[in-house]
Amino acid sequence: MIEKLHKFMLGAALASVCGSALLHAQAPAAPKPQPDILIFTDGEKLIGQLKSAKGDSVVFKSDMAGELTVAWSKIQELRTSRPFAVIGKHAQLVKHGDVSQVPEGNLAMTDQKIAVQPAAGQPHTVPVADAGFVVAQPDFEKAMTRTDGFFEDWAGTVTAGVSLIESTQDSETFTGGISLVRAEPPDAWLNPSSRTLLNFSAAYGKITQPGEPEIKTDIYHAGAEEDKYFSPRLFAFVQAALDHNYSLGLDLQQMYGAGIGWTTYKTPAAELDLKVAASYIHQGFYTSSDNESLIGTTFGEIYTRKFQHGILLNEQISFTPAWNDTNAYFGTGSVSLTLPVHKRLSMSLAALDTFLNDPPAGFKKNSFQFTAGLAYALK
Secondary structure, eight states: OHHHHHHHHHHHHHHHHHHHHHHHHHSOOOOOOOOEEEEETTSOEEEEEEEEEETTEEEEEETTTEEEEEEGGGEEEEEOSSOEEEEETTOOOOTTOOOTTSOEEEEEEETTEEEEEOSSSOOEEEEGGGEEEEEEHHHHHHHHHOOOOTTSSEEEEEEEEEEEEESSSEEEEEEEEEEEEEEESOOTTSOOOEEEEEEEEEEEEEEEOTTSOOEEEEEEEEEEEEEEESSSSEEEEEEEEEEEEGGGTEEEEEEEEEEEEEEEEEOSSEEEEEEEEEEEEEEEESSGGGOEEEEEEEEEEEEEEEOGGGOEEEEEEEEEOBSSOTTOOEEEEEEEEEEEEETTEEEEEEEEEEEESSOOTTSOSEEEEEEEEEEEEOO
16 A cells, blocks of 8 residues: 555656646746837937946947947937936935935937836936936946945956067066056946055066176056045045165155045046145165155146047156155156057056156166056956
8 A cells, every 4th residue: 555655646746847847848938128229310220228328428239230339419219128227417326325316217218308217107307418327227226235345346457568689688678567446336326435546567677798787677666545535526545655666776665645635527538636645755775874764745646538449548647745855855657548459458558757856876866667568457
């Protein structure tokens, strides 16, 4: 009797599994979402998906033409089958904050006005000129509620260059660097709360010739900065920098400071930051009798500009006068241009000028570097 019961239970279980598999196989597939439609002012139509919008342009992925960036002014009509959030140019949004004033829903844009149709209720109309960002609703909701760890959301680049010559003179030059930034939150349409900057650069060169003394170039820089924002444009920061420059007779310069920064100009394509900090500097030279400990003020500015086709310009200047020794002032200036080559790979052109007013005897006050190499974007 027990054996028959076991066979019956086993048969019932197999029948249940087979039935479930059959029902699953026959279940209808999820309906494919309807495409979004973009119509240009000349009547040309694109079918695909709206990805996002920022400032005066829209990113649209067409089934036929791929991903395109289109100016709002060239669009006659745009309709989406998926919900988006339309964030105004002057919206002040913070993580976990109130989003009741941000319209969310399917979009229908005509006559340079965006009609946002929520799942329930009346549509909300936003003039294109007042729309700062258009973000997919799932991405918007995730960004407003997520909490990121310290090891998340890092972006930056790694650069490297090399030059080798073998002849009567043997010459080798190596340059490289890494620049990392973590902005919290990482979304441009949210008010910033903090920013962490880490960077390291190195340049090493050597020229040798039989019967002649070796000529060496040896320059290293490492820096770190932590910013804390009080408002979208005002922030406090602490920073540290280590510099070694054989060409200036500088074995190791240590600088530690804290100050205030102000973003004086900011658009989706460009940003200008001004900074001022109280700094402590210890300069260690190859000739120890020239060593100094200084108290000074560091004035700096950083300008970044994004151009079409992903071209990026970065320019920085800093100047530090010392108040306990007015002869011991120094400054740096740099400019770099990044030209995309393929996906995350770019060509990097950079110039760096370092001025030190009090080098040891026999060393010039100025060192200039120009480097060309390849850069890889980490994100």
